[in-house]
Amino acid sequence: MTQIPSLNTHKIAADLLVDRFLNHLQILLDETGKEKFLLAISGGPDSMALLTLFKSVQLSNVGEFVIGHVNHHLRSDSNKDQEFVQVVGKEWHVPVFIRHLEPRSNEKNESTEAWARENRYRFLKTMAYESGCNWIVTGHHGNDQLETVLMNLAHHTGVIGLGGMNTKHGKILRPLLPFSKHDLNGFISRYSIPFVEDATNNDISIPRNFIRNQVIGSWEKQYPDLISAVNETVSHFSEWNNALFFFVDRIIDNNVYYLSKGKIEISKSSITNLPTIVQAMVFQTLTQSRGQWRRHDYTILKQFIKSDKTGTTLQQKKGWELLNNRKRWILRKQEKRSKNKLEIKPGDIVEFGNYVYGMNLLKKPESFTANRNTEILDWDKIKNRRLFFRYWCTGDKFQPLGLVGHQKVSDFLINNKIDRFSKDDQVILTADDDIIWVCGMRIDESVKVTPRTKKTVELQRFS
Missing domain, CATH: 3.50.40.10 (Phenylalanyl-trna Synthetase, Chain B, domain 3)
Structure with a gap:
């Protein structure tokens, strides 16, 4: 096991990157009181940079923070990553919370990456609740943002996908998005911050790794300001998305009825004359699946609305089901009915x-x-x-x-x-x-x- 050096937080706090991080974090937290944070720490370089930054900053509304680690058990050496994080927590005096994923439980017809991401966030939310944390903080940086946008383009997600990841989404913070991988690597190198390597990051048969290693790496060498330019462009798309969803929310407020037992009803006449993309955004919002739709989802919804056949249903994201019921659309969360009496x-x-x-x-x-x-x-x-x-x-x-x-x-x-x-x-x-x-x-x-x-x-x- 790697020996964990102690941190010279006073020296690190004087670093210009820490100053930039501190200013950005203060903007994200706004005027909130003293907060408690769960830091999602895998043990990799990005998350270790995040942990070091939190150890080094002094901010009135940054109170306690703890480490949350999810062992995915997808690699033979995942237990070593867990042991490393536990040792770091002990040496740096930060409480550590651990959760384990069970790969055999992935019974759905979905990619391993999507399954791992969904369950990782589920466990992070559980650990945040158990540890009394207000926020979950991840180590996503500017290069991750570009990867996400390019992946979204490949998946035909449209304008919404070009908005990438939000720096602040619900109770999730991503304070490293303004920083490039190059920025963080330099920070790690300057202060000899320990970390573990994930060998699978070099496996270009994984689409995201291909984009990271074969596309962005070469692109960034040609255009050193690529990440900052992408961040600026993504922020513009995010503003457009927020503006669109502002009007979508008004449509929902004026036309949607929340029925008993979790059912949601909206009259067809209230959205029939809206562009299909706006109708889709209404259903995205109602099913809490903004940003998760692919081209296939839009195409199927468009065909479903156009067919207008009473009594037919359409499966939606996150276990929702849409019913065509004469003059109304009805949404409900699918549940397994008991066969017992x-x-x-x-x-x-x-x-x-x-x-x-x-x-x-x-x-x-x-x-x-x-x-x-x-x-x-x-x-x-x-x-x-x-x-x-x-x-x-x-x-x-x-x-x-x-x-x-x-x-x-x-x-x-x-x-x-x-x-x-x-x-x-x-x-x-x-x-x-x-x-x-x-x-x-x-x-x-x-x-x-x-x-x-x-x-x-x-x-x-x-x-």
């Missing part, structure tokens, strides 16, 4: 699906309630039967109260113009496998209260 007895309060249900015997027989979430049933018809909640399934039938003959639950829901998402979530109550209540909709004719009813039971559904 849940029993209920008098006096019980149980939770199933998106609702809580209660069941109580009534002292005096009652026959009617105008509340669709409350039903009164003839207790004698079901008292010797087991009652279970479950989701409806294909082939289910019941006899809706007031109608002659049985009807398929699917037809009943369609006739009542229930949208597909609500239809998917529809719960029924059965008595020994016979449907007695399509919850929130209608009871079965067989359990209705009649003049001969002696005892009744009340069923309630709560949001």
Whole structure:
């Protein structure tokens, strides 16, 4: 293991790069009070430069900071990186938090890089919460910004992709973006800052490494001011993006309705006449996926909107699903439905699906309630039967109260113009496998209260 030298922070603090970093960090933090930071430290040169800078600056609103390290277990020597970071934390008196990724858990059809990035940020957020940190700070620098922009161009992300990474996004800070890799390497060399090398960074079969080693390296030699020029250009695109999203946010504020259980509704008429790119930006914003769309995503959405076929759905980023429902678009987060059923007895309060249900015997027989979430049933018809909640399934039938003959639950829901998402979530109550209540909709004719009813039971559904 590399011996970790102590830092001469007084000498380092006099460096011009530290002064530039301090000024930039102060602008990012604005007038905030004393903050606590989780520094994302891999052990590589960029993150070690970041850690050294934080050790050396004196700023009123920079309070405590801790190290967050994610061991991806994608390389045979990843444990050595972890050990290095732990030793650095011990020698430099900075608390270290560690999390581990499990490569075998990557079951999705996505690149290893995308999977690692998503889970790395997820763990960083977890560590920030556990350590009481206000901010997550990464070591992305100007060369990383150029790599990102070029990768976005290759992925057809359009104008939004040209905006690159933000120096401040939510609770994530990237204070090294104004600095080039050359700047940071010089800083590391001047003060003999220790770091570990990731050999896979030289593997040009990885697209980002190819851009870094085969494109940017040669380009920067020809144009030494390349990184600063790119940073300036990216800031212009970011301003354009922010301006566009400002108007998108106004559209959302005036036309979007947030329904129960996480559903989002927007009328078609409110966005039909907008350019397709603006419609896409509306859905990007609602699904928290700004900057993550590729050309394919735009093309599919455009075709989906143009087809305008009621009842069809489109998968969106981050597990969202978009439904074409007559005069409205409806978004919801996809969730796995339970295949189990849940029993209920008098006096019980149980939770199933998106609702809580209660069941109580009534002292005096009652026959009617105008509340669709409350039903009164003839207790004698079901008292010797087991009652279970479950989701409806294909082939289910019941006899809706007031109608002659049985009807398929699917037809009943369609006739009542229930949208597909609500239809998917529809719960029924059965008595020994016979449907007695399509919850929130209608009871079965067989359990209705009649003049001969002696005892009744009340069923309630709560949001």
